[in-house]
Amino acid sequence: MSLTESSATNIAKAGSFASRQLAILSELDRNEALTALHEALLANKNAILESNARDLEAAKQSVAGGSLSHSVLKRLDLSRPGKYDDMLQGILSVRGLRDPIGNVTLRTLLDDGLTLEKVSCPIGVLLIIFEARPEVIANIAALSIKSGNAAILKGGKESTESFVTIANVISEAISKTRVPKSAVQLVKTRAAVSDLLAQDSLIDLVIPRGSNELVRSVKENTKIPVLGHADGLCSAFINLDADPEIAVNVIVDSKTDYPAACNSLETLLIHEAALKNVFPLVAKALIAKGVSLRCDAPSKTALEENLTPTEADTLQDAQGSDFDTEFIDLTLAVKTITDIEAAIAHVNSHSSKHTDIIVTKSEEAANLFMKGIDSAGVFWNASTRFADGMRYGFGTEVGISTNKIHSRGPVGLDGLTIYKYLIRGNGHRAGDYFEGEGGRKYKHQNLQIL
Amino acid sequence: MSLTESSATNIAKAGSFASRQLAILSELDRNEALTALHEALLANKNAILESNARDLEAAKQSVAGGSLSHSVLKRLDLSRPGKYDDMLQGILSVRGLRDPIGNVTLRTLLDDGLTLEKVSCPIGVLLIIFEARPEVIANIAALSIKSGNAAILKGGKESTESFVTIANVISEAISKTRVPKSAVQLVKTRAAVSDLLAQDSLIDLVIPRGSNELVRSVKENTKIPVLGHADGLCSAFINLDADPEIAVNVIVDSKTDYPAACNSLETLLIHEAALKNVFPLVAKALIAKGVSLRCDAPSKTALEENLTPTEADTLQDAQGSDFDTEFIDLTLAVKTITDIEAAIAHVNSHSSKHTDIIVTKSEEAANLFMKGIDSAGVFWNASTRFADGMRYGFGTEVGISTNKIHSRGPVGLDGLTIYKYLIRGNGHRAGDYFEGEGGRKYKHQNLQIL
Numbered sequence: 001m002s003l004t005e006s007s008a009t010n011i012a013k014a015g016s017f018a019s020r021q022l023a024i025l026s027e028l029d030r031n032e033a034l035t036a037l038h039e040a041l042l043a044n045k046n047a048i049l050e051s052n053a054r055d056l057e058a059a060k061q062s063v064a065g066g067s068l069s070h071s072v073l074k075r076l077d078l079s080r081p082g083k084y085d086d087m088l089q090g091i092l093s094v095r096g097l098r099d100p101i102g103n104v105t106l107r108t109l110l111d112d113g114l115t116l117e118k119v120s121c122p123i124g125v126l127l128i129i130f131e132a133r134p135e136v137i138a139n140i141a142a143l144s145i146k147s148g149n150a151a152i153l154k155g156g157k158e159s160t161e162s163f164v165t166i167a168n169v170i171s172e173a174i175s176k177t178r179v180p181k182s183a184v185q186l187v188k189t190r191a192a193v194s195d196l197l198a199q200d201s202l203i204d205l206v207i208p209r210g211s212n213e214l215v216r217s218v219k220e221n222t223k224i225p226v227l228g229h230a231d232g233l234c235s236a237f238i239n240l241d242a243d244p245e246i247a248v249n250v251i252v253d254s255k256t257d258y259p260a261a262c263n264s265l266e267t268l269l270i271h272e273a274a275l276k277n278v279f280p281l282v283a284k285a286l287i288a289k290g291v292s293l294r295c296d297a298p299s300k301t302a303l304e305e306n307l308t309p310t311e312a313d314t315l316q317d318a319q320g321s322d323f324d325t326e327f328i329d330l331t332l333a334v335k336t337i338t339d340i341e342a343a344i345a346h347v348n349s350h351s352s353k354h355t356d357i358i359v360t361k362s363e364e365a366a367n368l369f370m371k372g373i374d375s376a377g378v379f380w381n382a383s384t385r386f387a388d389g390m391r392y393g394f395g396t397e398v399g400i401s402t403n404k405i406h407s408r409g410p411v412g413l414d415g416l417t418i419y420k421y422l423i424r425g426n427g428h429r430a431g432d433y434f435e436g437e438g439g440r441k442y443k444h445q446n447l448q449i450l
Numbered sequence: 451m452s453l454t455e456s457s458a459t460n461i462a463k464a465g466s467f468a469s470r471q472l473a474i475l476s477e478l479d480r481n482e483a484l485t486a487l488h489e490a491l492l493a494n495k496n497a498i499l500e501s502n503a504r505d506l507e508a509a510k511q512s513v514a515g516g517s518l519s520h521s522v523l524k525r526l527d528l529s530r531p532g533k534y535d536d537m538l539q540g541i542l543s544v545r546g547l548r549d550p551i552g553n554v555t556l557r558t559l560l561d562d563g564l565t566l567e568k569v570s571c572p573i574g575v576l577l578i579i580f581e582a583r584p585e586v587i588a589n590i591a592a593l594s595i596k597s598g599n600a601a602i603l604k605g606g607k608e609s610t611e612s613f614v615t616i617a618n619v620i621s622e623a624i625s626k627t628r629v630p631k632s633a634v635q636l637v638k639t640r641a642a643v644s645d646l647l648a649q650d651s652l653i654d655l656v657i658p659r660g661s662n663e664l665v666r667s668v669k670e671n672t673k674i675p676v677l678g679h680a681d682g683l684c685s686a687f688i689n690l691d692a693d694p695e696i697a698v699n700v701i702v703d704s705k706t707d708y709p710a711a712c713n714s715l716e717t718l719l720i721h722e723a724a725l726k727n728v729f730p731l732v733a734k735a736l737i738a739k740g741v742s743l744r745c746d747a748p749s750k751t752a753l754e755e756n757l758t759p760t761e762a763d764t765l766q767d768a769q770g771s772d773f774d775t776e777f778i779d780l781t782l783a784v785k786t787i788t789d790i791e792a793a794i795a796h797v798n799s800h801s802s803k804h805t806d807i808i809v810t811k812s813e814e815a816a817n818l819f820m821k822g823i824d825s826a827g828v829f830w831n832a833s834t835r836f837a838d839g840m841r842y843g844f845g846t847e848v849g850i851s852t853n854k855i856h857s858r859g860p861v862g863l864d865g866l867t868i869y870k871y872l873i874r875g876n877g878h879r880a881g882d883y884f885e886g887e888g889g890r891k892y893k894h895q896n897l898q899i900l
Contacts, residue, residue, distance in 0.1 A: 006861060012624070013558065014849075016798075017825075020794070020795075020822060020824060023821055023822060023824070024821045034764045047698065082601075083762075093694070094888050108614040108840065108842070108843050110842075112838070114832060114836075116842055116843075121821075123854050123855065124824060124854055136466050138747050141773065200731065201880075204855070205854070205855060212742040217613030219673075223673070225855050226747075227673065243877070246876065246877035249877040249878075249879050250491055250749075250875075250878070250879065252879075253879035253880055253881050256878070258881050259883040270792065293452065306685065337745070338811065345468070345470075348466075348470055366874070368474060370870075370872050371474045371571075372470055372473060372474050373475055374469075374470060374473070374574060376870060376871060377871045377872075377873070378870060378871075378872055379872070379873040379874075380872070380873070380874045380875065381874070381876055381877055381878070382564060382873045382874070382875030382877075382878045383667055383875075383878060383879050383880045383881075385753060385879075385880030385881070386560070386564075386873055386875075386878070386880050387871070391560065391880065391883070391892065392558070392560075392566055392871070393566075393894035403675075404573050404574055404654040404655070404855040404868055405573060405654070405655060405675050405856040405857075405868060406868075407855075408869060408870065408871075409870070409871045410871075413843050418854055418855060418856075418858055419841070419858060420820075420821050420827065420828060420895070421825060421826060421827045421828075421837070421859045421860075422827075422828055422829070422830070422835055423827065423829040423832045423834075424816070424829075424830045424831070424832070425698065425828070425830065425831045425832030426698070426831055426832075426834070427693070427695060427696035427697050427831055427832075428699075428705070428831070428832045428833060429700065429701040429702075429703035429835075430703055430707050430833045430836050430838075430841065431707040431833075431835070433841070434749055442841065444843035444859055
C-alpha cells in the first residue's frame with residue numbers, strides 16, 4: 001500500500017496490474033491474506049489506537065472550534081467498547097463467506113468437444129471513497145481481497161492518522177502473502193480523488209460510502225460506474241383494506257426504528273377510505289414516538305376529527321416539496337391518495353427507487369404494487385427497515401444501490417463480481433457451422449453444473 | 451410511437467411512464483403484442499418496401515455523388531431475398547424465448563411469516579441508437595416488449611422513410627394491445643439524441659448498435675450506462691506446445707471467417723519456442739487466404755527461413771501501433787513472446803477486453819490464461835469467432851458488451867433485465883430483531899425456488 005502520492009494514472013495502473021495477479025490466486029491464497037490481515041491488526045492494536053487518539057485530539061479541537069460535528073467525532077473513535085473487536089471479527093466473517101469467484105452459472109455443450117462456461121470473476125479495480133469511520137478501511141480491504149479485486153482507498157481527512165497506520169499494517173501483512181502489495185492502495189489528498197475519478201479506462205467501479213453529498217458529488221464527477229445511492233426517500237402506502245394493527249406496527253417501525261438511516265420512512269400515502277379507520281391509530285402511535293406529521297388537507301382534517309387536541313396541535317401542513325424530501329429525522333410527509341394506481345404513480349415519481357412498502361390485506365393489490373413500483377425493494381406488510389444486507393442474510397453489505405443495472409438494493413460480495421465466458425475446444429472453427437449441406441449444427445445442450 | 455419531435459424530456463417521461471405499465475403486464479400480454487407486431491409487418495410489407503425503395507433511391511444518388519459507401523446501400527435494402535422474412539421470423543423467435551421477467555433467483559425465510567424473494571424485472575427505459583439497417587427497429591421493438599422495457603429508438607438518417615413507415619405500423623399494431631403506445635417511440639433528429647443522452651434520471655440504459663465511432667461518441671456524451679463495445683481487438687497466443695493442426699484451424703478461422711466482425715482476430719502472439727515448428731504452418735495458411743502479416747523481427751526471421759520466396763515477399767514489418775489496431779481487414783499483427791505471463795500481460799494492456807484465445811496442449815497453461823486474461827471471452831483451442839449470442843445458444847443477441855459490470859460478452863435477453871427484492875410479511879418490525887434478551891433472531895433459511 002503506497003502512501004506516497006504518485007500520479008493517479010500510476011496508482012490506477014498499479015491497481016490494474018495487481019488485479020490481474022489477484023485474479024489468478026486461489027481461494028486459499030486470498031483467505032490466507034485475510035488471516036494475515038486479522039493477525040496484524042490484532043498485534044498492532046496499540047499503535048493503531050495511538051494514531052486514532054491523535055485524530056481524535058485534532059477532531060476535538062475542531063468540534064470545540066465549531067468546524068466539526070459531534071457525530072463525526074463519535075464515528076472517528078476506534079477505542080469505543082467493542083469497536084476494535086467488531087472490526088477484527090468482521091475480517092474473519094468476510095473470510096468465512098462462500099468464495100464469490102469461480103462459480104459456474106451456465107454450462108453448454110456447443111458441439112462435440114466444444115463447451116461454453118459462464119464463470120464468476122472479479123470486476124478488477126475498485127475505487128472506494130469513504131468518510132470518517134476508520135474501521136471501514138479494514139472491512140473494505142477484506143471484501144476486496146476476498147472477491148479478488150484491487151482496491152484504491154480514500155478516507156476522510158479527519159481520520160488520516162488512523163488510516164495511515166492501519167494502511168501500513170495492512171501493507172506489511174499483505175506483503176508476506178501471495179496477494180500483491182498494490183492490491184490495496186491508500187490515497188490521501190482530495191485532488192488525487194478527482195484525478196482518480198478520471199481514470200475510467202483503468203478503474204472499473206467507484207463505491208462512495210458516506211453522506212448523500214459525497215455520493216452525489218462522485219456521481220457528478222466520473223464516467224466510471226458508481227455503486228451506491230445518493231438518496232433514501234422511502235414511501236409507504238396504506239391501502240383501504242389495511243389491517244390497523246399491521247399498519248401501526250409497520251409504519252412506526254419504518255419511521256422511528258432509526259430515523260437517520262437511508263431505509264427509514266419519509267412519505268406516507270393513505271388511501272382516502274382508510275383516513276378515518278386506520279390512519280388516526282397510526283398517527284397517534286407516531287405522535288407518541290415524537291414524530292411530526294406534515295399532512296395534506298384531507299389527512300389533516302381526518303386527524304383533527306380523531307385526535308386529542310394535544311395530538312392535533314403537533315400537526316403541520318405539508319408543502320409540495322415535503323414529498324421530495326428525505327427528512328432523516330422524526331418528520332413524515334402524509335398525502336391522501338384515491339387509489340392504488342395513484343399511489344404507484346406517486347411513488348415512482350417521488351421516491352428514490354430505494355425501498356417502498358404497501359400495507360394491505362389484498363394479495364392482488366400487493367402484487368400489483370410490487371410489480372408496479374420501480375424500486376430496489378418493495379415490501380408487503382413489512383417495515384422498510386428490513387432493506388439491509390445483513391437482514392437479507394448476505395453476511396456482509398458493500399452498500400445499497402439504487403442503480404438500475406448490475407447490482408440493486410443491498411449489495412453483498414456478489415456485487416463485486418462479474419463473469420466471463422470460457423470456451424474449451426479442440427481446434428473448432430466457427431466457419432464449419434452453417435445451414436445447408438456439409439454444415440455442422442450447434443447442439444446447444446445444457447450441461448450439468450459441476 | 452410519436453413521430454413529432456417533442457422535447458427529449460417529454461419523450462423520456464413518456465417512456466418512463468410506459469415502462470411502469472409494461473412492468474405489470476403478463477407474459478401473455480407481451481407475447482400478444484409481438485403477435486400483433488408480426489401480423490402488422492406482414493400485412494404492410496408492400497407499403498414498407500415502397501418507403502424503403504425511396505430511401506434506396508436517395509442513397510443511390512448519395513453513392514453516385516460519393517457521399518455514401520456501397521456497403522451502407524446494401525444494408526439499407528429490405529427487398530433483398532430473405533431479408534424481410536428474416537425480420538418477420540425474428541419477431542416470432544423473440545416471442546418464443548423464455549420469459550426473462552418474474553424469475554425468482556433467491557428465496558429466503560427471514561423469520562416465520564417473513565420471506566425475501568429476488569425476482570427478475572425489466573430495467574425500465576432503453577435508448578437504442580442504430581445506423582442504417584431498417585430491420586433493426588422491428589428486432590429491437592420485439593426485444594424491448596418481450597423484456598418489458600420501454601424503448602426510445604433513433605435510426606440513421608439514410609433509412610428515415612423506412613423507419614417512419616415501420617414505426618407507424620408498429621404503433622398502430624401496439625395500440626390494439628395492452629402494451630402502451632409509447633412503449634416504443636421513434637425520434638428522428640440528431641439533436642434529439644444528444645438531448646436524450648442527457649436524460650440520465652429517466653433513461654436507464656443506452657444501446658448503440660453500429661460503428662465504433664457511434665459507440666465511442668455515445669459513451670463520450672452521456673452519464674447513462676452504455677451497453678456495447680467500441681472496439682473488438684481480439685488476440686491469440688500460440689503457446690510453445692501448441693498442436694500445429696489446431697493452431698492452423700483456429701487462427702485461420704479467427705482471422706478469415708469474417709474479417710470485418712468485432713470478434714475476428716487482430717493480433718497473434720507466438721511463443722518463441724513455437725516460431726520454427728508451428729508458426730510457419732500457420733503463416734502459410736494465412737498467406738494462402740490473402741492475409742498480410744505484420745511481423746516483429748524474430749517472427750519475420752523465422753518465416754523468412756521457412757516460407758517460399760513468394761510467401762515471404764508478402765511479409766511486412768510491424769509498427770508499435772499495429773498492436774493497438776483493429777484492422778477489421780485481412781491484416782494481422784504478429785509478436786514474439788517469451789512466456790505465457792508476458793502473453794497475458796500483453797493482452798491485458800492491448801486487447802479491448804472482448805475475446806482472446808490460447809492454443810496449447812497444456813490444461814494448466816489454458817487455465818492460467820483463462821483466469822489471467824481480463825476479457826469477456828477467453829477460449830482454449832477454439833476460434834474467436836464463437837463469441838456470439840446465437841452461437842452461445844442465447845437465441846438472440848442484444849449486443850456484445852466489453853463493460854466490466856452488469857452484462858459482459860454477448861448479451862441475450864437477460865441483459866435487458868435487473869432484479870428487485872420483495873418481502874412479504876405480516877406486520878413485521880425490524881426493531882424486534884436484536885442481540886440479547888427478548889430479541890428475535892433471523893432464520894436466514896434458504897427456501898426452494900418454486
